[in-house]
Amino acid sequence: MERHFDEELKNLKEKLLYMAGLAETMISDSVKALVEQKEDIIDQVYKNEDEINLLQVEIDDRTIKMIALHQPAAVDLRFLVTAIKINSELERMGDQAINICQAAKELLKQPLLKPLIDIPRMAEIAGQMVKDSLDAFVQQEPELAKSVCVRDDEVDDLKDQVFRELLTYMMSDPGTIQRAMDLILISRHLERIADHATNIGEEVIFMVQGKDIRHHITEK
Amino acid sequence: MERHFDEELKNLKEKLLYMAGLAETMISDSVKALVEQKEDIIDQVYKNEDEINLLQVEIDDRTIKMIALHQPAAVDLRFLVTAIKINSELERMGDQAINICQAAKELLKQPLLKPLIDIPRMAEIAGQMVKDSLDAFVQQEPELAKSVCVRDDEVDDLKDQVFRELLTYMMSDPGTIQRAMDLILISRHLERIADHATNIGEEVIFMVQGKDIRHHITEK
Numbered sequence: 001m002e003r004h005f006d007e008e009l010k011n012l013k014e015k016l017l018y019m020a021g022l023a024e025t026m027i028s029d030s031v032k033a034l035v036e037q038k039e040d041i042i043d044q045v046y047k048n049e050d051e052i053n054l055l056q057v058e059i060d061d062r063t064i065k066m067i068a069l070h071q072p073a074a075v076d077l078r079f080l081v082t083a084i085k086i087n088s089e090l091e092r093m094g095d096q097a098i099n100i101c102q103a104a105k106e107l108l109k110q111p112l113l114k115p116l117i118d119i120p121r122m123a124e125i126a127g128q129m130v131k132d133s134l135d136a137f138v139q140q141e142p143e144l145a146k147s148v149c150v151r152d153d154e155v156d157d158l159k160d161q162v163f164r165e166l167l168t169y170m171m172s173d174p175g176t177i178q179r180a181m182d183l184i185l186i187s188r189h190l191e192r193i194a195d196h197a198t199n200i201g202e203e204v205i206f207m208v209q210g211k212d213i214r215h216h217i218t219e220k
Numbered sequence: 221m222e223r224h225f226d227e228e229l230k231n232l233k234e235k236l237l238y239m240a241g242l243a244e245t246m247i248s249d250s251v252k253a254l255v256e257q258k259e260d261i262i263d264q265v266y267k268n269e270d271e272i273n274l275l276q277v278e279i280d281d282r283t284i285k286m287i288a289l290h291q292p293a294a295v296d297l298r299f300l301v302t303a304i305k306i307n308s309e310l311e312r313m314g315d316q317a318i319n320i321c322q323a324a325k326e327l328l329k330q331p332l333l334k335p336l337i338d339i340p341r342m343a344e345i346a347g348q349m350v351k352d353s354l355d356a357f358v359q360q361e362p363e364l365a366k367s368v369c370v371r372d373d374e375v376d377d378l379k380d381q382v383f384r385e386l387l388t389y390m391m392s393d394p395g396t397i398q399r400a401m402d403l404i405l406i407s408r409h410l411e412r413i414a415d416h417a418t419n420i421g422e423e424v425i426f427m428v429q430g431k432d433i434r435h436h437i438t439e440k
Contacts, residue, residue: 064297064298064301067287067297067301068293068294068297071291073288074288077284077287077288078284081284081287081301081304084301084304084305085304085305085308088305088308167397167398167401170390170394170397171394171397172394174390174391174392174394177387177390177391177397178387181387181404184401188408
Protein backbone atom coordinates (compact mmCIF):
# COMPACT_ATOMS: atom_id res chain seq x y z
CA MET A 1 0.00 0.00 0.00
CA GLU A 2 2.76 2.41 1.01
CA ARG A 3 4.63 1.66 -2.18
CA HIS A 4 1.47 2.05 -4.21
CA PHE A 5 0.92 5.48 -2.65
CA ASP A 6 4.47 6.55 -3.50
CA GLU A 7 3.96 5.53 -7.09
CA GLU A 8 0.72 7.46 -7.32
CA LEU A 9 2.45 10.49 -5.79
CA LYS A 10 5.24 10.29 -8.36
CA ASN A 11 2.68 10.02 -11.13
CA LEU A 12 0.74 13.02 -9.77
CA LYS A 13 3.89 15.15 -9.73
CA GLU A 14 4.68 14.18 -13.31
CA LYS A 15 1.16 15.07 -14.44
CA LEU A 16 1.35 18.49 -12.80
CA LEU A 17 4.78 19.20 -14.30
CA TYR A 18 3.45 18.22 -17.70
CA MET A 19 0.41 20.47 -17.22
CA ALA A 20 2.68 23.36 -16.21
CA GLY A 21 4.71 22.75 -19.37
CA LEU A 22 1.51 23.08 -21.41
CA ALA A 23 0.67 26.34 -19.61
CA GLU A 24 4.16 27.72 -20.31
CA THR A 25 3.85 26.83 -23.99
CA MET A 26 0.43 28.47 -24.18
CA ILE A 27 1.76 31.69 -22.63
CA SER A 28 4.73 31.92 -24.94
CA ASP A 29 2.75 30.91 -28.05
CA SER A 30 -0.04 33.40 -27.42
CA VAL A 31 2.45 36.28 -27.33
CA LYS A 32 4.51 34.79 -30.18
CA ALA A 33 1.40 34.79 -32.41
CA LEU A 34 1.17 38.52 -31.82
CA VAL A 35 4.84 39.42 -32.12
CA GLU A 36 5.42 37.31 -35.23
CA GLN A 37 1.99 38.19 -36.64
CA LYS A 38 1.12 34.52 -37.18
CA GLU A 39 -2.49 33.69 -36.52
CA ASP A 40 -2.02 29.92 -37.02
CA ILE A 41 -0.02 29.73 -33.78
CA ILE A 42 -3.24 30.63 -31.97
CA ASP A 43 -4.90 27.35 -33.03
CA GLN A 44 -2.24 25.43 -31.13
CA VAL A 45 -2.98 27.44 -27.99
CA TYR A 46 -6.63 26.42 -28.17
CA LYS A 47 -5.64 22.75 -28.57
CA ASN A 48 -3.45 22.94 -25.50
CA GLU A 49 -6.30 24.58 -23.58
CA ASP A 50 -8.50 21.53 -24.28
CA GLU A 51 -5.77 19.28 -22.96
CA ILE A 52 -5.25 21.37 -19.82
CA ASN A 53 -8.98 21.30 -19.08
CA LEU A 54 -9.11 17.51 -19.33
CA LEU A 55 -6.00 17.23 -17.16
CA GLN A 56 -7.52 19.43 -14.49
CA VAL A 57 -10.52 17.15 -14.12
CA GLU A 58 -8.35 14.04 -14.13
CA ILE A 59 -5.86 15.38 -11.56
CA ASP A 60 -8.59 16.63 -9.25
CA ASP A 61 -10.31 13.29 -9.33
CA ARG A 62 -7.17 11.29 -8.89
CA THR A 63 -5.97 13.38 -5.94
CA ILE A 64 -9.25 13.16 -4.08
CA LYS A 65 -9.24 9.39 -4.61
CA MET A 66 -5.71 9.22 -3.20
CA ILE A 67 -6.86 11.03 -0.06
CA ALA A 68 -9.93 8.80 0.33
CA LEU A 69 -8.06 5.58 -0.28
CA HIS A 70 -4.79 6.09 1.56
CA GLN A 71 -5.96 8.49 4.28
CA PRO A 72 -2.51 10.08 4.34
CA ALA A 73 -0.98 11.65 7.44
CA ALA A 74 -0.55 15.41 7.90
CA VAL A 75 2.46 16.04 5.63
CA ASP A 76 1.20 14.00 2.69
CA LEU A 77 -2.30 15.35 3.12
CA ARG A 78 -1.02 18.92 2.98
CA PHE A 79 0.91 18.01 -0.18
CA LEU A 80 -2.20 16.58 -1.85
CA VAL A 81 -4.39 19.54 -0.90
CA THR A 82 -1.70 21.84 -2.32
CA ALA A 83 -1.71 19.75 -5.51
CA ILE A 84 -5.46 20.36 -5.87
CA LYS A 85 -4.93 24.10 -5.49
CA ILE A 86 -2.02 24.18 -7.94
CA ASN A 87 -4.16 22.27 -10.42
CA SER A 88 -6.73 25.11 -10.35
CA GLU A 89 -4.04 27.76 -10.72
CA LEU A 90 -2.61 26.05 -13.81
CA GLU A 91 -6.01 25.71 -15.40
CA ARG A 92 -6.61 29.42 -14.89
CA MET A 93 -3.32 30.28 -16.51
CA GLY A 94 -4.65 28.44 -19.54
CA ASP A 95 -7.77 30.64 -19.45
CA GLN A 96 -5.60 33.76 -19.38
CA ALA A 97 -3.57 32.53 -22.36
CA ILE A 98 -6.86 32.14 -24.25
CA ASN A 99 -7.79 35.70 -23.27
CA ILE A 100 -4.46 36.86 -24.71
CA CYS A 101 -5.24 35.02 -27.95
CA GLN A 102 -8.62 36.72 -28.23
CA ALA A 103 -7.04 40.16 -27.95
CA ALA A 104 -4.21 39.09 -30.26
CA LYS A 105 -6.72 38.04 -32.93
CA GLU A 106 -8.18 41.56 -32.89
CA LEU A 107 -4.73 43.10 -33.04
CA LEU A 108 -3.67 40.94 -35.99
CA LYS A 109 -6.35 42.62 -38.13
CA GLN A 110 -4.32 45.83 -38.16
CA PRO A 111 -0.64 46.76 -38.32
CA LEU A 112 1.11 46.64 -34.96
CA LEU A 113 0.85 49.90 -33.05
CA LYS A 114 4.48 49.74 -31.95
CA PRO A 115 7.31 47.21 -31.74
CA LEU A 116 6.59 45.07 -28.69
CA ILE A 117 9.30 44.85 -26.05
CA ASP A 118 7.73 44.90 -22.60
CA ILE A 119 4.93 42.43 -23.37
CA PRO A 120 7.26 39.65 -24.64
CA ARG A 121 9.46 40.35 -21.61
CA MET A 122 6.43 39.94 -19.32
CA ALA A 123 5.55 36.66 -21.04
CA GLU A 124 9.12 35.43 -20.61
CA ILE A 125 9.25 36.22 -16.88
CA ALA A 126 5.76 34.81 -16.27
CA GLY A 127 6.61 31.57 -18.10
CA GLN A 128 9.74 31.11 -16.04
CA MET A 129 7.73 31.82 -12.86
CA VAL A 130 5.31 29.03 -13.80
CA LYS A 131 8.16 26.59 -14.36
CA ASP A 132 9.95 27.53 -11.14
CA SER A 133 6.80 27.47 -9.00
CA LEU A 134 6.12 23.88 -10.10
CA ASP A 135 9.73 22.82 -9.60
CA ALA A 136 9.57 24.38 -6.13
CA PHE A 137 6.46 22.30 -5.42
CA VAL A 138 7.75 18.99 -6.69
CA GLN A 139 11.18 19.36 -5.11
CA GLN A 140 9.77 21.11 -2.02
CA GLU A 141 12.20 24.04 -2.36
CA PRO A 142 10.90 27.08 -0.46
CA GLU A 143 13.78 29.30 -1.62
CA LEU A 144 12.86 28.74 -5.25
CA ALA A 145 9.22 29.43 -4.36
CA LYS A 146 10.22 32.71 -2.72
CA SER A 147 12.12 33.77 -5.83
CA VAL A 148 8.89 33.31 -7.79
CA CYS A 149 7.00 35.62 -5.44
CA VAL A 150 9.72 38.28 -5.72
CA ARG A 151 9.54 38.30 -9.50
CA ASP A 152 5.84 39.17 -9.33
CA ASP A 153 6.82 42.79 -8.58
CA GLU A 154 8.89 42.91 -11.73
CA VAL A 155 5.88 41.85 -13.80
CA ASP A 156 3.68 44.41 -12.03
CA ASP A 157 6.18 47.16 -12.85
CA LEU A 158 6.21 46.16 -16.50
CA LYS A 159 2.42 46.18 -16.56
CA ASP A 160 2.41 49.76 -15.20
CA GLN A 161 5.04 50.76 -17.75
CA VAL A 162 2.98 49.30 -20.62
CA PHE A 163 -0.07 51.17 -19.33
CA ARG A 164 1.68 54.55 -19.08
CA GLU A 165 3.26 54.23 -22.50
CA LEU A 166 0.04 53.24 -24.24
CA LEU A 167 -1.90 55.96 -22.47
CA THR A 168 0.32 58.55 -24.18
CA TYR A 169 -0.42 56.92 -27.54
CA MET A 170 -4.15 57.07 -26.88
CA MET A 171 -4.01 60.67 -25.70
CA SER A 172 -2.14 61.88 -28.74
CA ASP A 173 -4.06 59.88 -31.35
CA PRO A 174 -7.57 58.54 -30.71
CA GLY A 175 -7.11 56.28 -33.75
CA THR A 176 -4.81 54.14 -31.61
CA ILE A 177 -7.27 53.65 -28.73
CA GLN A 178 -8.67 50.28 -29.75
CA ARG A 179 -5.27 48.72 -30.38
CA ALA A 180 -3.75 50.29 -27.27
CA MET A 181 -6.64 48.92 -25.19
CA ASP A 182 -6.04 45.41 -26.52
CA LEU A 183 -2.35 45.64 -25.67
CA ILE A 184 -3.16 46.91 -22.17
CA LEU A 185 -5.53 43.99 -21.68
CA ILE A 186 -2.86 41.54 -22.82
CA SER A 187 -0.42 42.98 -20.29
CA ARG A 188 -3.07 42.48 -17.61
CA HIS A 189 -3.64 38.86 -18.60
CA LEU A 190 0.11 38.27 -18.31
CA GLU A 191 0.09 39.94 -14.90
CA ARG A 192 -2.71 37.57 -13.84
CA ILE A 193 -0.64 34.60 -14.97
CA ALA A 194 2.24 35.85 -12.83
CA ASP A 195 -0.25 36.19 -9.95
CA HIS A 196 -1.27 32.56 -10.36
CA ALA A 197 2.39 31.48 -10.30
CA THR A 198 2.85 33.61 -7.17
CA ASN A 199 -0.15 31.92 -5.56
CA ILE A 200 1.56 28.59 -6.22
CA GLY A 201 4.81 29.89 -4.74
CA GLU A 202 3.01 31.04 -1.59
CA GLU A 203 1.23 27.71 -1.23
CA VAL A 204 4.54 25.86 -1.55
CA ILE A 205 6.16 28.01 1.16
CA PHE A 206 3.19 27.37 3.41
CA MET A 207 3.30 23.66 2.70
CA VAL A 208 7.02 23.30 3.39
CA GLN A 209 7.57 25.76 6.19
CA GLY A 210 4.10 25.97 7.69
CA LYS A 211 4.42 29.75 7.36
CA ASP A 212 1.51 31.47 5.75
CA ILE A 213 2.90 34.31 3.70
CA ARG A 214 -0.24 34.67 1.65
CA HIS A 215 -1.29 37.68 3.65
CA HIS A 216 2.07 38.40 5.29
CA ILE A 217 0.55 37.13 8.49
CA THR A 218 3.81 35.70 9.82
CA GLU A 219 5.44 39.11 9.61
CA LYS A 220 2.72 40.73 11.67
CA MET B 221 -16.57 11.42 17.07
CA GLU B 222 -19.36 11.40 14.47
CA ARG B 223 -21.25 14.06 16.37
CA HIS B 224 -18.10 16.09 16.78
CA PHE B 225 -17.55 15.94 13.02
CA ASP B 226 -21.11 17.14 12.36
CA GLU B 227 -20.61 20.07 14.68
CA GLU B 228 -17.37 21.01 12.97
CA LEU B 229 -19.10 20.76 9.61
CA LYS B 230 -21.88 23.07 10.77
CA ASN B 231 -19.32 25.52 12.07
CA LEU B 232 -17.39 25.40 8.80
CA LYS B 233 -20.53 26.17 6.80
CA GLU B 234 -21.32 29.12 9.06
CA LYS B 235 -17.81 30.51 8.68
CA LEU B 236 -18.00 30.29 4.90
CA LEU B 237 -21.42 31.95 4.82
CA TYR B 238 -20.09 34.72 7.03
CA MET B 239 -17.06 35.13 4.76
CA ALA B 240 -19.33 35.30 1.71
CA GLY B 241 -21.35 38.00 3.48
CA LEU B 242 -18.16 40.01 3.96
CA ALA B 243 -17.30 39.60 0.26
CA GLU B 244 -20.79 40.78 -0.75
CA THR B 245 -20.49 43.83 1.47
CA MET B 246 -17.06 44.63 0.03
CA ILE B 247 -18.39 44.44 -3.51
CA SER B 248 -21.37 46.66 -2.85
CA ASP B 249 -19.37 49.14 -0.73
CA SER B 250 -16.59 49.51 -3.27
CA VAL B 251 -19.08 50.55 -5.95
CA LYS B 252 -21.14 52.61 -3.49
CA ALA B 253 -18.04 54.67 -2.63
CA LEU B 254 -17.79 55.54 -6.30
CA VAL B 255 -21.46 56.17 -7.02
CA GLU B 256 -22.05 58.25 -3.89
CA GLN B 257 -18.61 59.86 -4.15
CA LYS B 258 -17.75 58.97 -0.56
CA GLU B 259 -14.14 58.03 -0.04
CA ASP B 260 -14.60 57.05 3.61
CA ILE B 261 -16.61 53.98 2.57
CA ILE B 262 -13.38 52.66 1.05
CA ASP B 263 -11.73 52.38 4.48
CA GLN B 264 -14.38 49.89 5.52
CA VAL B 265 -13.67 47.76 2.46
CA TYR B 266 -10.01 47.54 3.48
CA LYS B 267 -10.98 46.49 7.00
CA ASN B 268 -13.19 43.72 5.66
CA GLU B 269 -10.33 42.59 3.42
CA ASP B 270 -8.14 42.06 6.50
CA GLU B 271 -10.85 39.97 8.07
CA ILE B 272 -11.39 37.88 4.94
CA ASN B 273 -7.67 37.16 4.71
CA LEU B 274 -7.54 35.93 8.30
CA LEU B 275 -10.64 33.83 7.74
CA GLN B 276 -9.13 32.21 4.68
CA VAL B 277 -6.13 30.99 6.66
CA GLU B 278 -8.31 29.79 9.51
CA ILE B 279 -10.78 27.93 7.29
CA ASP B 280 -8.04 26.29 5.25
CA ASP B 281 -6.33 25.08 8.37
CA ARG B 282 -9.48 23.91 10.05
CA THR B 283 -10.68 21.98 6.99
CA ILE B 284 -7.39 20.18 6.47
CA LYS B 285 -7.39 19.23 10.17
CA MET B 286 -10.92 17.86 9.77
CA ILE B 287 -9.79 15.66 6.90
CA ALA B 288 -6.73 14.45 8.81
CA LEU B 289 -8.59 13.77 12.04
CA HIS B 290 -11.87 12.28 10.85
CA GLN B 291 -10.71 10.68 7.59
CA PRO B 292 -14.14 11.23 6.09
CA ALA B 293 -15.64 8.99 3.44
CA ALA B 294 -16.09 10.00 -0.20
CA VAL B 295 -19.10 12.34 0.08
CA ASP B 296 -17.84 14.28 3.09
CA LEU B 297 -14.34 14.39 1.68
CA ARG B 298 -15.63 15.88 -1.57
CA PHE B 299 -17.55 18.46 0.49
CA LEU B 300 -14.45 19.45 2.45
CA VAL B 301 -12.25 19.71 -0.64
CA THR B 302 -14.94 21.90 -2.22
CA ALA B 303 -14.93 24.05 0.92
CA ILE B 304 -11.19 24.61 0.51
CA LYS B 305 -11.71 25.68 -3.09
CA ILE B 306 -14.61 27.98 -2.23
CA ASN B 307 -12.50 29.53 0.49
CA SER B 308 -9.91 30.55 -2.15
CA GLU B 309 -12.59 31.93 -4.45
CA LEU B 310 -14.04 34.12 -1.71
CA GLU B 311 -10.62 35.46 -0.76
CA ARG B 312 -10.02 36.41 -4.38
CA MET B 313 -13.31 38.24 -4.56
CA GLY B 314 -11.99 40.33 -1.71
CA ASP B 315 -8.87 41.09 -3.76
CA GLN B 316 -11.02 42.21 -6.65
CA ALA B 317 -13.06 44.51 -4.40
CA ILE B 318 -9.78 46.10 -3.31
CA ASN B 319 -8.83 46.57 -6.96
CA ILE B 320 -12.16 48.34 -7.50
CA CYS B 321 -11.38 50.63 -4.55
CA GLN B 322 -8.02 51.53 -6.00
CA ALA B 323 -9.57 52.59 -9.30
CA ALA B 324 -12.42 54.33 -7.42
CA LYS B 325 -9.90 56.39 -5.44
CA GLU B 326 -8.44 57.71 -8.69
CA LEU B 327 -11.89 58.44 -10.06
CA LEU B 328 -12.95 60.33 -6.94
CA LYS B 329 -10.27 62.94 -7.65
CA GLN B 330 -12.29 64.19 -10.61
CA PRO B 331 -15.98 64.72 -11.43
CA LEU B 332 -17.73 61.56 -12.60
CA LEU B 333 -17.46 61.05 -16.34
CA LYS B 334 -21.10 59.97 -16.60
CA PRO B 335 -23.92 58.77 -14.36
CA LEU B 336 -23.20 55.15 -13.56
CA ILE B 337 -25.90 52.63 -14.37
CA ASP B 338 -24.33 49.46 -15.75
CA ILE B 339 -21.55 49.23 -13.16
CA PRO B 340 -23.88 49.33 -10.12
CA ARG B 341 -26.05 46.79 -11.93
CA MET B 342 -23.05 44.52 -12.42
CA ALA B 343 -22.17 44.87 -8.72
CA GLU B 344 -25.72 43.99 -7.76
CA ILE B 345 -25.86 40.86 -9.91
CA ALA B 346 -22.37 39.76 -8.85
CA GLY B 347 -23.22 40.22 -5.16
CA GLN B 348 -26.35 38.11 -5.53
CA MET B 349 -24.36 35.46 -7.40
CA VAL B 350 -21.94 35.26 -4.47
CA LYS B 351 -24.78 34.84 -2.01
CA ASP B 352 -26.57 32.23 -4.10
CA SER B 353 -23.42 30.25 -4.85
CA LEU B 354 -22.75 29.87 -1.12
CA ASP B 355 -26.36 29.01 -0.34
CA ALA B 356 -26.21 26.40 -3.10
CA PHE B 357 -23.10 24.94 -1.47
CA VAL B 358 -24.39 24.85 2.09
CA GLN B 359 -27.82 23.53 1.12
CA GLN B 360 -26.42 21.36 -1.67
CA GLU B 361 -28.80 22.79 -4.24
CA PRO B 362 -27.52 22.18 -7.78
CA GLU B 363 -30.39 24.11 -9.39
CA LEU B 364 -29.47 27.26 -7.50
CA ALA B 365 -25.84 26.69 -8.45
CA LYS B 366 -26.84 26.43 -12.11
CA SER B 367 -28.74 29.71 -11.92
CA VAL B 368 -25.50 31.35 -10.72
CA CYS B 369 -23.61 30.05 -13.75
CA VAL B 370 -26.33 31.33 -16.10
CA ARG B 371 -26.13 34.85 -14.67
CA ASP B 372 -22.45 35.01 -15.52
CA ASP B 373 -23.39 35.70 -19.15
CA GLU B 374 -25.48 38.67 -18.07
CA VAL B 375 -22.48 40.16 -16.29
CA ASP B 376 -20.28 39.52 -19.32
CA ASP B 377 -22.76 41.32 -21.57
CA LEU B 378 -22.81 44.32 -19.23
CA LYS B 379 -19.02 44.37 -19.22
CA ASP B 380 -19.01 44.49 -23.05
CA GLN B 381 -21.63 47.22 -23.01
CA VAL B 382 -19.58 49.31 -20.55
CA PHE B 383 -16.54 48.85 -22.77
CA ARG B 384 -18.28 49.91 -25.98
CA GLU B 385 -19.87 52.95 -24.39
CA LEU B 386 -16.65 54.18 -22.81
CA LEU B 387 -14.73 53.58 -25.99
CA THR B 388 -16.93 56.16 -27.72
CA TYR B 389 -16.20 58.64 -24.92
CA MET B 390 -12.48 58.10 -25.32
CA MET B 391 -12.61 58.39 -29.10
CA SER B 392 -14.49 61.68 -29.06
CA ASP B 393 -12.56 63.32 -26.20
CA PRO B 394 -9.05 62.19 -25.22
CA GLY B 395 -9.50 64.13 -21.95
CA THR B 396 -11.80 61.33 -20.80
CA ILE B 397 -9.34 58.49 -21.47
CA GLN B 398 -7.91 58.15 -17.97
CA ARG B 399 -11.34 58.11 -16.28
CA ALA B 400 -12.86 55.85 -18.93
CA MET B 401 -9.96 53.42 -18.46
CA ASP B 402 -10.56 53.30 -14.70
CA LEU B 403 -14.26 52.57 -15.24
CA ILE B 404 -13.44 49.85 -17.75
CA LEU B 405 -11.07 48.28 -15.24
CA ILE B 406 -13.75 48.38 -12.54
CA SER B 407 -16.18 46.60 -14.85
CA ARG B 408 -13.53 43.92 -15.41
CA HIS B 409 -12.98 43.46 -11.69
CA LEU B 410 -16.72 42.96 -11.27
CA GLU B 411 -16.68 40.45 -14.11
CA ARG B 412 -13.89 38.57 -12.31
CA ILE B 413 -15.98 38.47 -9.14
CA ALA B 414 -18.86 36.97 -11.11
CA ASP B 415 -16.37 34.44 -12.54
CA HIS B 416 -15.34 33.43 -9.03
CA ALA B 417 -19.01 32.96 -8.07
CA THR B 418 -19.47 30.89 -11.23
CA ASN B 419 -16.46 28.75 -10.28
CA ILE B 420 -18.18 28.09 -6.95
CA GLY B 421 -21.44 27.23 -8.73
CA GLU B 422 -19.64 24.76 -10.99
CA GLU B 423 -17.86 23.15 -8.06
CA VAL B 424 -21.18 22.73 -6.24
CA ILE B 425 -22.78 21.06 -9.25
CA PHE B 426 -19.81 18.74 -9.54
CA MET B 427 -19.92 17.97 -5.83
CA VAL B 428 -23.64 17.19 -5.76
CA GLN B 429 -24.18 15.55 -9.13
CA GLY B 430 -20.71 14.26 -9.88
CA LYS B 431 -21.00 16.04 -13.23
CA ASP B 432 -18.08 18.16 -14.20
CA ILE B 433 -19.47 21.15 -16.04
CA ARG B 434 -16.34 23.19 -15.57
CA HIS B 435 -15.28 22.52 -19.11
CA HIS B 436 -18.62 21.31 -20.42
CA ILE B 437 -17.12 17.86 -20.52
CA THR B 438 -20.43 16.15 -19.75
CA GLU B 439 -21.96 17.72 -22.83
CA LYS B 440 -19.22 16.46 -25.13
